[in-house]
Every structure is written in C-alpha cells, then in structure tokens.
Amino acid sequence: MYDLIxxxxxxxxxxxxxxxxxxxxxxxxxxxxxLNISLEGMMLVAACAGALGAWAxxxxxxxxxxxxxxxxLFSGVQAFLSVVVKANQIVVGLGLNIFALGITTLAARALxxxxxxxxxxxxxxxxxxILSKLPLxxxxxxxxxxxxxxxxxxxxxxxxxxxxxxxxxAVDASGSDPRAADKTGVDVARTRFVAVLWTGFCAxxxxxxxxxxxxxxxxxxxxxxAGFLALAAVIFGNWSVARTCAxxxxxxxxxxxxxxxxxxxxxxxxxxxxxxPYVMALVAVTGLMGRxxxxxxxxxxxxxxxx
Amino acid sequence: MMxxxxxxxxxxxxxxxxxSTLLALxxxxxxxxxxxxxxxxxxxxxxxxxxxxxxxxxxxLNRAVTLALVGIGxxxxxxxNLTNVGGEGQLALGGMTATALALHGGGVALxxxxxxxxxxxxxxxxxAAWGALAGILRVRFGTNEVISTLLLSFVAIWIVYAAxxxxxxxxxxxxxxxxxxxxxxxxxxxQIPTIGGSSGSPLHLGIVFALIAALCVHFVLARTAWGLRxxxxxxxxxxxxxxxxxxxxxMVLALLCAGALGGMAxxxMIQGEQFNxxxxxTSGYGFDGLAVGLLARGSSLVVLGYALFFxxxxxxxxSMEIAAGVPSAVVQVIQGLIVVSVAASTFIIDYxxxxx
Numbered sequence: 001m002y003d004l005i006x007x008x009x010x011x012x013x014x015x016x017x018x019x020x021x022x023x024x025x026x027x028x029x030x031x032x033x034x035l036n037i038s039l040e041g042m043m044l045v046a047a048c049a050g051a052l053g054a055w056a057x058x059x060x061x062x063x064x065x066x067x068x069x070x071x072x073l074f075s076g077v078q079a080f081l082s083v084v085v086k087a088n089q090i091v092v093g094l095g096l097n098i099f100a101l102g103i104t105t106l107a108a109r110a111l112x113x114x115x116x117x118x119x120x121x122x123x124x125x126x127x128x129x130i131l132s133k134l135p136l137x138x139x140x141x142x143x144x145x146x147x148x149x150x151x152x153x154x155x156x157x158x159x160x161x162x163x164x165x166x167x168x169x170a171v172d173a174s175g176s177d178p179r180a181a182d183k184t185g186v187d188v189a190r191t192r193f194v195a196v197l198w199t200g201f202c203a204x205x206x207x208x209x210x211x212x213x214x215x216x217x218x219x220x221x222x223x224x225x226a227g228f229l230a231l232a233a234v235i236f237g238n239w240s241v242a243r244t245c246a247x248x249x250x251x252x253x254x255x256x257x258x259x260x261x262x263x264x265x266x267x268x269x270x271x272x273x274x275x276x277p278y279v280m281a282l283v284a285v286t287g288l289m290g291r292x293x294x295x296x297x298x299x300x301x302x303x304x305x306x307x
Numbered sequence: 308m309m310x311x312x313x314x315x316x317x318x319x320x321x322x323x324x325x326x327s328t329l330l331a332l333x334x335x336x337x338x339x340x341x342x343x344x345x346x347x348x349x350x351x352x353x354x355x356x357x358x359x360x361x362x363x364x365x366x367x368l369n370r371a372v373t374l375a376l377v378g379i380g381x382x383x384x385x386x387x388n389l390t391n392v393g394g395e396g397q398l399a400l401g402g403m404t405a406t407a408l409a410l411h412g413g414g415v416a417l418x419x420x421x422x423x424x425x426x427x428x429x430x431x432x433x434x435a436a437w438g439a440l441a442g443i444l445r446v447r448f449g450t451n452e453v454i455s456t457l458l459l460s461f462v463a464i465w466i467v468y469a470a471x472x473x474x475x476x477x478x479x480x481x482x483x484x485x486x487x488x489x490x491x492x493x494x495x496x497x498q499i500p501t502i503g504g505s506s507g508s509p510l511h512l513g514i515v516f517a518l519i520a521a522l523c524v525h526f527v528l529a530r531t532a533w534g535l536r537x538x539x540x541x542x543x544x545x546x547x548x549x550x551x552x553x554x555x556x557x558m559v560l561a562l563l564c565a566g567a568l569g570g571m572a573x574x575x576m577i578q579g580e581q582f583n584x585x586x587x588x589t590s591g592y593g594f595d596g597l598a599v600g601l602l603a604r605g606s607s608l609v610v611l612g613y614a615l616f617f618x619x620x621x622x623x624x625x626s627m628e629i630a631a632g633v634p635s636a637v638v639q640v641i642q643g644l645i646v647v648s649v650a651a652s653t654f655i656i657d658y659x660x661x662x663x
Binding site: 035037077095225271274288299 | 338342390392444450455458465594598634638643647653
C-alpha cells in the first residue's frame with residue numbers, strides 16, 4: 001500500500017502537467033476578455049503536429065517546435081476571428097474544435113497511417129541524481145520528463161506577466177473595462193490578440209507534452225477533454241494564478257485516483273472521480289464556495305469608437 | 308441607387324451561410340482529392356452512402372432527426388439570448404432515461420403506442436431537467452449558461468458511463484468475460500416503429516416528431532405572446548421586466564424546453580436506431596446539432612434544412628470510410644469550417660448593415 005504512494009504522486013503530477021500549461025495560457029486570455037473554447041482544439045493540433053514533426057525529422061526537439069508553431073497558428077485563427085472580426089467567440093471555438101478533431105485525424109491517418117507509431121521519437125524521463133531517490137516525493141518531482149519542470153517556469157512567467165509587467169495591466173484593463181482601457185491609451189485589440197497567442201503557445205506545450213513527452217504516440221482525439229478540464233480549472237481557480245494551479249493539481253489528483261483506487265482494492269465507480277472536477281467547477285461557478293469574479297468583459301467583443 | 312443599396316444586407320444574410328457552406332464543401336472535396344487514392348471511388352461511395360438506397364436515405368434522415376431536435380432547442384433558447392451548449396449532455400441523459408424506462412420502467416405492460424411513448428417522454432423529462440438546471444443556475448446565481456451547460460454535459464456523459472459500467476445500474480449481466488459494458492437490448496415493443504415499410508429502410512417515426520417540433524416552435528416563436536415575451540427577454544431584459552415579463556422564469560423555461568427537445572432526441576437515438584445504451588453513444592451529435600441551430604440563424608424551419616444537409620453528410624462520410632478508405636473525419640473538417648466561416652461572415656452582415 002505505502003509503496004504505491006510515490007507512484008500515485010508521480011502520476012497525479014504527470015496528469016496535471018497538460019492542465020497546468022493549458023490553464024496558465026487560458027488564464028491570460030480570459031483575463032483579457034477572450035474565452036477560448038477552442039483550447040481543446042489547440043492542444044490536439046499541437047499533439048498531432050508535435051508527433052508528426054518528431055516522426056518526420058526524427059528529433060523530438062523539432063517535433064516540439066512544430067507542435068508549438070501549429071498551436072500558435074491555430075490560436076491565431078481564434079484571435080483573428082474574436083478580436084478583428086468580432087465573431088461570437090464561443091461559436092468560433094466550437095467550430096475550431098470540430099475542425100481540429102477532423103484535420104488531426106486526417107493528417108495522422110494520411111501521414112503515419114498503418115505504419116508503426118512506435119517510430120515517433122519522444123523525450124525520455126530524466127532522473128535528477130540523488131533527489132529522485134528521495135522517499136515518497138522523489139520519483140514524482142525529480143524523475144519526470146524535463147517538460148514537467150517547465151510548468152514551474154510557465155506558472156512563474158504567467159504570474160510575472162500578470163502582476164509585474166505593463167502587459168499584465170493592459171490585460172486586466174482589457175478584460176474588465178475595455179472602454180476605459182482604450183481611453184487611457186491601451187491598445188485593447190493588440191493586447192487581446194497577443195494574449196490569445198500566448199494561450200496558443202501554452203496549449204502547444206500541453207499538446208506536445210502529451211504526444212512526445214508522455215506517451216510517444218498520437219491517437220485520434222487523444223486530448224480527451226483536457227482542454228475543457230482546463231477551462232473548468234480556470235473557473236474553479238477564480239481566475240487567479242495560485243488557485244488555478246491548485247485546481248489543476250486537484251484535478252490531476254482526481255484523475256490519477258481513478259487508476260490507483262482499483263489497485264488499492266477500493267471499489268468506487270471510476271466515473272464518479274472523472275466527473276468530480278466538472279462538478280467542482282460547476283459548484284464554483286455558482287458562487288457557493290465564495291464569490292466568483294470573472295473578468296467583467298469576458299467573451300464580449302470590443303468595438304472601438306462606439307458609445 | 309439607395310433602395311438598391313438597402314437591399315444588399317437582406318440578400319447577404321441569406322446568401323452568406325450558403326456561400327460559406329459551399330466553400331467548406333469545396334475545401335472538403337479538395338482534401339479528398341489530395342488524400343484519397345481513388346477520388347472517384349470516394350465520391351461514388353459518398354453518394355451511395357448518403358442517397359444510394361432506401362436504406363441509406365432512411366439512415367441519413369434518422370441522423371437528421373437527432374440533429375434537428377437539438378438544433379430546434381438551440382434556436383428556442385437563443386430567442387431569449389441564451390446559448391445552450393449542453394446538447395450533448397441532454398442527449399446522453401435522455402437516452403439513458405429512455406433505456407432505463409424501456410428495460411425496467413414497466414412500459415412493456417402498457418398498450419401499444421404508450422409502450423414506446425412512455426420512455427420517450429421520460430427521456431424528454433430528463434433532458435428538460437438538465438436544461439432547467441442550467442436555467443436555474445443562471446437566474447439564481449448569475450452563472451453564465453455557456454459554462455454551466457458545457458460542464459453539465461461532461462457530468463451527464465460520465466453519468467452514462469457509470470450507468471453502463473455497473474451491473475447494479477444498466478450494464479447487462481456479465482455472463483462471460485466478453486460481455487461488453489452496455490445495457491441489454493430494449494424490448495422490440497418499446498422501439499420507435501419504422502415507417503419505411505418493406506423497403507428495408509430504417510426510417511422511423513422520429514422524423515414526424517422532428518417535423519412537429521419544428522412547426523410548433525416556429526408557431527410559438529412567431530405567433531404567440533409567449534414567443535414575443537421570450538424575444539423581449541432576449542433583446543432587453545430590463546425593458547422586458549418593466550413591461551411585466553418575468554425574465555427569470557422565461558429563461559428557465561427556455562432552457563427547459565431546449566433540454567426537453569435534446570432529451571427526446573437522445574431517447575429517439577436509443578429507441579429508433581441503437582436499441583441499447585453504450586457510453587459515448589451521443590458521439591458528437593449534440594455539438595453538431597448546436598452547429599445546425601447556429602447556422603439556422605433563428606429559424607426552426609431552416610434548422611430542418613441544415614439538419615438534413617449534415618445528416619446526409621455524416622452518412623456519406625461513414626460510407627466513404629468503409630468503401631473507399633477515406634477517413635470520415637473529412638466530414639468533421641467540413642462541418643468545422645462551415646461553423647467557423649458562418650460565425651465569421653456575420654461580421655460582413657453587421658458591417659453592411661452599419662453602412663446602409
């Protein structure tokens with residue numbers, strides 16, 4: 001029983017990694033006023049492009065680049081349609097998700113197809129000397145792929161961007177009162193556009209982590225709702241960096257528990273655990289667990305020069 | 308010149324979705340040309356699967372029924388300016404409830420039409436409850452219905468998963484190691500009767516329900532005081548309240564009705580075609596139905612057209628995959644492009660309205 005704890009901890013953290021990347025990206029977009037329902041699609045495109053890139057070039061590093069580039073490009077479409085065209089963000093997001101599922105399935109079948117998917121090179125796990133031998137937390141914190149440690153950088157970067165830079169101020173201004181922001185000289189459109197591209201970059205990391213950092217393959221629809229879970233984490237985290245991270249860890253924990261409980265001989269329906277994050281997010285948005293403060297202008301397009 | 312200019316937005320409004328759809332189809336055709344080894348075979352398989360036989364047409368129409376009901380529900384709620392993203396969950400719960408009632412709900416003991424109407428009604432009620440829940444959250448706590456219906460969808464999907472994986476719930480008895488996590492088949496008498504006659508077509512009575520729903524919703528929205536109140540809430544909540552409308556109640560009712568239509572569609576999926584409950588049986592129909600509702604731009608009659616189009620597209624895509632090895636994901640690409648381009652084209656409509 002006790003020897004399962006380090007394994008469990010490691011898998012909880014591993015499952016939280018894509019959620020952390022995604023939600024840190026989405027957090028900045030939402031604080032700027034753009035809701036990316038297409039988060040799932042961005043991640044899927046990155047996972048596919050990452051795997052294909054790594055397979056075609058034989059290098060996981062080039063795969064990583066391909067994945068990030070694809071996700072940024074994809075987020076650029078969402079950004080263009082939400083910010084410039086001012087189309088309904090939710091509709092665009094849902095459409096992009098359907099499109100992403102289709103195009104990645106096509107691309108993977110056409111290019112990899114029947115060939116063995118084992119040929120996709122990925123990043124190997126690296127064990128930090130000594131530290132990875134620590135009891136309980138060693139394997140979880142110091143025996144993972146390097147991209148795992150990148151989450152700390154991304155979390156810090158997100159926090160720094162929001163709290164310590166003028167860009168962060170512009171983001172919050174654009175998301176809470178775009179008209180006032182515009183009057184004080186903030187370029188709302190540009191701020192929002194850049195924020196969505198940042199989301200794309202983070203989703204790129206999440207997707208490539210999944211396909212070449214974790215399982216080294218691409219399967220159709222492999223993101224399996226992680227994008228939506230990350231949206232839930234941002235809501236549950238009340239649009240704050242620290243609380244969103246905590247939500248991701250909690251969700252990772254709940255997901256890992258479903259694999260671990262049967263091994264521990266506990267008979268609890270798996271579905272209840274998988275459902276839990278969505279129920280928690282739902283309870284959170286009702287404000288029963290403390291007041292929720294979504295950005296006031298979330299998903300509202302901004303028309304410059306109108307009253 | 309002026310009267311001519313003023314006419315442009317109106318024609319644009321009708322033409323742009325059609326134009327976007329055609330462009331997306333063209334892109335899909337190019338994709339097939341690029342990826343299929345034998346494009347001619349793929350095209351033939353597509354047409355054969357969509358229209359090639361009485362069976363194919365019946366199957367396509369049945370698919371359209373599901374999409375239409377979800378789409379009509381979307382249009383209804385959207386009249387109150389509510390976006391119901393929860394079609395997938397409403398389908399799932401409707402189908403699950405219908406299965407439970409058909410298997411264990413005592414429907415078999417009833418006289419004939421009630422045997423299949425009873426589970427159908429149960430499915431609609433379950434969907435309605437799920438929709439109304441989002442409405443209540445919106446009215447009581449101010450929770451954005453986009454977020455709540457989306458989250459509720461995932462909860463519903465996993466409830467169905469739980470139900471199909473536990474023998475204490477709906478999973479069939481595990482007689483061998485190969486018995487799948489599915490429910491038993493529902494009794495024939497609780498299935499929705501087919502109306503294809505001896506042609507071998509699987510077409511069932513569901514199409515009648517979809518037609519009735521489209522006409523009813525069209526009538527209610529266009530001709531009744533209730534429809535007008537719904538619109539008043541959608542256009543300006545505060546003004547509606549001043550005029551004596553209770554916006555909260557209207558919103559809950561709107562989402563309740565949308566959910567009921569979704570739940571009914573889920574019940575029809577089970578009782579008309581699949582005959583047993585599997586986890587994930589909704590396979591994206593809720594989101595496709597949402598797209599159908601969006602494309603219809605507020606008209607429950609136009610929903611029927613787009614539902615037919617998407618229904619035939621799906622059938623053709625599946626046949627193309629089986630007969631010509633072209634992944635049916637091409638259809639998803641086309642659908643995604645249609646939704647995105649129609650959403651984008653509203654910009655052109657708004658712009659030309661501003662100009663005139």
